[in-house]
Amino acid sequence: MSGVSLTLKDIQISLHGRHLLQVNTRIEPGATLTVMGPSGIGKSSLLAYIAGFLASDFSASGEILLGERCLNSLPAEQRGVGLLFQDPLLFPHLSVAQNLLFAVSRHVSHRQQQVDQALEAVGLQGFGDRDPATLSGGQKARVALQRLLLSQPKAVLLDEPFSRLDAHLRQEIRQHVFQTLRDAALPTILVTHDVEDAAASGGPVITLG
Amino acid sequence: MIALLTLPVLAGLSAILLPAFGYLPALQHDEPGLMVWRELFTTPGIGRSAWLSLSAALLTPLLSLTLVMLFLASTSGTRWASAMRRLVAPLLAVPHAAAAFGLAFLIAPSGLMFRLVSPELSGWQRPPDLLILNDSLGLTMMLGLVLKEIPFLLLMALAALPQLNADQRVNMARSLGYRPILAWLWTVAPALYPLLRLPLFAVIAFASATVDVALILGPTLPPTLSVRIIGWFSDPDLNQRLLASAAALLQLMITLSAIGVWIAAEKIVAGLYRALLLSGNRRQGHAVLNVLGKSLMVITLGTLLISLMLLVVQAFAGTWRFPDNLPATWTLQHWQTVGPLLLAPLGNTLLLGLLSTALAVLLVVAVLEHESRQGRKPAQILWAIYIPLLVPQVAFLYGLTLLLEQLRWQPGLMMVGFAHSLFVVPYVYLSLAEPYRRLDPRWQQLAATLGASPNRTWWHIKLPMLLAPLATAFAVGLAVSIGQYLATLLTGAGRVTTLTTEAVALASGGTRGTIAVWALLQAAIPMLGFAMALMLPRFWWRKRRDMTGQLT
Numbered sequence: 001m002s003g004v005s006l007t008l009k010d011i012q013i014s015l016h017g018r019h020l021l022q023v024n025t026r027i028e029p030g031a032t033l034t035v036m037g038p039s040g041i042g043k044s045s046l047l048a049y050i051a052g053f054l055a056s057d058f059s060a061s062g063e064i065l066l067g068e069r070c071l072n073s074l075p076a077e078q079r080g081v082g083l084l085f086q087d088p089l090l091f092p093h094l095s096v097a098q099n100l101l102f103a104v105s106r107h108v109s110h111r112q113q114q115v116d117q118a119l120e121a122v123g124l125q126g127f128g129d130r131d132p133a134t135l136s137g138g139q140k141a142r143v144a145l146q147r148l149l150l151s152q153p154k155a156v157l158l159d160e161p162f163s164r165l166d167a168h169l170r171q172e173i174r175q176h177v178f179q180t181l182r183d184a185a186l187p188t189i190l191v192t193h194d195v196e197d198a199a200a201s202g203g204p205v206i207t208l209g
Numbered sequence: 210m211i212a213l214l215t216l217p218v219l220a221g222l223s224a225i226l227l228p229a230f231g232y233l234p235a236l237q238h239d240e241p242g243l244m245v246w247r248e249l250f251t252t253p254g255i256g257r258s259a260w261l262s263l264s265a266a267l268l269t270p271l272l273s274l275t276l277v278m279l280f281l282a283s284t285s286g287t288r289w290a291s292a293m294r295r296l297v298a299p300l301l302a303v304p305h306a307a308a309a310f311g312l313a314f315l316i317a318p319s320g321l322m323f324r325l326v327s328p329e330l331s332g333w334q335r336p337p338d339l340l341i342l343n344d345s346l347g348l349t350m351m352l353g354l355v356l357k358e359i360p361f362l363l364l365m366a367l368a369a370l371p372q373l374n375a376d377q378r379v380n381m382a383r384s385l386g387y388r389p390i391l392a393w394l395w396t397v398a399p400a401l402y403p404l405l406r407l408p409l410f411a412v413i414a415f416a417s418a419t420v421d422v423a424l425i426l427g428p429t430l431p432p433t434l435s436v437r438i439i440g441w442f443s444d445p446d447l448n449q450r451l452l453a454s455a456a457a458l459l460q461l462m463i464t465l466s467a468i469g470v471w472i473a474a475e476k477i478v479a480g481l482y483r484a485l486l487l488s489g490n491r492r493q494g495h496a497v498l499n500v501l502g503k504s505l506m507v508i509t510l511g512t513l514l515i516s517l518m519l520l521v522v523q524a525f526a527g528t529w530r531f532p533d534n535l536p537a538t539w540t541l542q543h544w545q546t547v548g549p550l551l552l553a554p555l556g557n558t559l560l561l562g563l564l565s566t567a568l569a570v571l572l573v574v575a576v577l578e579h580e581s582r583q584g585r586k587p588a589q590i591l592w593a594i595y596i597p598l599l600v601p602q603v604a605f606l607y608g609l610t611l612l613l614e615q616l617r618w619q620p621g622l623m624m625v626g627f628a629h630s631l632f633v634v635p636y637v638y639l640s641l642a643e644p645y646r647r648l649d650p651r652w653q654q655l656a657a658t659l660g661a662s663p664n665r666t667w668w669h670i671k672l673p674m675l676l677a678p679l680a681t682a683f684a685v686g687l688a689v690s691i692g693q694y695l696a697t698l699l700t701g702a703g704r705v706t707t708l709t710t711e712a713v714a715l716a717s718g719g720t721r722g723t724i725a726v727w728a729l730l731q732a733a734i735p736m737l738g739f740a741m742a743l744m745l746p747r748f749w750w751r752k753r754r755d756m757t758g759q760l761t
Contacts, residue, residue, distance in 0.1 A: 052657070056584050075663075077663075087651075093673040093674055093753055131752055131755075133755040134754065148658075153658070
């Protein structure tokens with residue numbers, strides 16, 4: 001699979017006139033850039049800026065390029081940037097399968113089949129009709145990743161996605177996520193506090209602050 | 210967009226200005242002057258009527274606020290608080306008129322209270338000759354108002370408390386040696402009060418100018434100013450409308466003065482309160498406040514509950530001689546009397562309620578969703594929302610009716626529905642804004658990163674996730690619309706009848722049984738609405754564990 005690279009060109013973010021961070025880098029398809037630094041330094045606001053929902057208190061400049069395409073003026077839903085949050089955030093009112101179906105564009109053919117395959121790929125066949133609240137932590141994390149992939153993103157942002165998992169699960173899910181994103185050739189940015197996350201990503205690390 | 214709500218209010222107020230100064234060309238009054246005011250001030254008992262309005266305007270909020278604060282102080286962090294949270298919304302749903310009738314059945318000389326102590330304790334074989342209902346000081350009227358304003362203030366306070374971290378403040382003060390109730394009064398109450406100010410002003414405005422409660426429980430010789438305005442307005446002699454206009458302006462001034470007095474008193478009380486707070490009293494009075502706070506609230510809400518149950522008893526009561534505690538016979542006769550008359554008022558009530566609430570919910574959701582997409586909060590919107598609640602209804606509704614008459618708009622359901630929504634919108638907004646803003650913004654962001662447009666996100670994610678608060682807001686709106694008396698009476702020109710107008714019309718001259726049937730129906734529909742609002746989301750989401758129990 002061949003993807004495109006994600007370029008962050010002279011990005012600067014400030015909050016109420018206070019300079020927070022500056023990033024200038026390029027992430028190749030399948031590679032992961034890890035961003036570390038103390039709380040309040042603006043790591044999450046960097047992700048919000050790239051994804052397209054930076055709060056109006058912040059001001060930011062710099063270009064975000066996906067391949068040759070500039071994302072700056074696009075609304076969040078047209079950027080093709082997927083995001084995993086700290087929590088799996090499965091929509092509580094939808095079944096597991098509906099959660100996945102929500103992410104499949106209506107222009108894709110055999111949508112239901114795609115959902116079934118996505119469940120099967122992570123060993124959750126037959127879980128489609130389940131209430132997400134009845135899933136274990138690890139299962140929820142897997143469904144959240146499958147949902148992200150079904151939306152066919154061109155780049156992925158990870159906002160400390162492993163920090164709420166139990167220690168024994170963390171390693172397993174971490175492996176699974178990085179492997180999957182590498183296979184899908186997606187450029188990825190990981191924001192984390194955890195040095196083990198950074199090590200597992202196998203990519204460059206920048207430390208802010 | 211919500212600021213548009215202020216327009217009809219301003220238009221209504223300006224429409225009474227000219228007639229109040231003797232200018233109403235439609236009725237051949239075209240020489241402006243102070244004649245009308247001279248006439249108004251020489252009307253017998255006008256001073257007393259004005260004084261009644263002013264005293265109700267100040268005592269009602271004072272009593273309600275004191276009770277609510279004492280109750281919250283004595284129950285903070287206990288199971289009482291959460292029990293109250295569940296009880297308060299249905300009680301708020303009961304229209305003022307139904308509560309007032311129930312109260313009348315309870316405390317009238319021939320009411321349940323006197324029956325219970327007669328003849329054993331009191332020796333009365335027949336109802337004592339006491340002027341309790343319609344007492345000349347308006348005390349019963351104020352009691353009726355307090356019973357209904359307490360649930361309102363409680364709901365407002367319970368909604369505001371989470372943002373104050375009350376438990377943290379109380380624990381901090383307790384670690385400094387303060388008993389829990391004093392800890393709450395010294396650290397939470399001063400922060401809570403500013404958040405209750407606008408609701409309190411609404412209570413002042415309502416109490417100063419209530420018509421339905423005054424008709425049922427208020428003094429008659431003379432009645433309150435608001436009741437006299439309605440009398441002059443509906444007088445067959447159209448020239449009395451000049452008098453009504455001047456009196457409506459006087460009403461506005463009384464309400465504004467009451468708010469002014471309250472603001473002035475705030476400063477004095479704040480000074481005294483601070484002195485008490487800093488006096489270092491950590492335990493004195495704790496026991497008394499504890500008993501007072503809980504028992505007074507039990508008594509008030511108990512009175513309200515018993516009043517409602519009395520409506521049920523009275524609606525099926527046959528022969529019920531004094532001093533029997535219960536009716537000797539039961540009958541359906543009152544229902545049979547009311548039955549044939551029911552269709553039009555019931556249909557109008559439901560139609561008006563559903564229409565004005567649907568309109569209000571649409572408008573409020575549009576405002577909140579716009580705000581959420583813009584990612585910021587309009588700061589001054591709350592004042593605009595409150596305007597229809599802060600201006601005495603009788604003043605601007607009367608003006609609005611005059612205005613519409615001059616524009617030759619036909620009174621009818623449309624006009625009444627529009628007038629209802631002036632009051633429904635603020636309450637729907639107050640009920641929905643918090644839960645709408647509190648919905649985790651990450652749901653919306655997540656949906657966007659999955660490629661969903663804002664509209665698709667709204668339909669598939671936000672609407673279902675907000676089903677419970679939306680249903681509650683709908684029930685609130687329905688209850689507000691059903692409770693409207695004056696708006697229906699004035700903009701409908703007396704031709705649009707609802708359960709409320711029919712019930713209040715019976716206040717003088719109806720039999721107890723038929724009054725009880727009307728009042729019961731009037732109370733039952735909003736409560737049914739709340740019950741459905743509570744059950745619908747639970748049923749709908751019965752297979753989704755995380756969607757139940759997050760009712761707000």
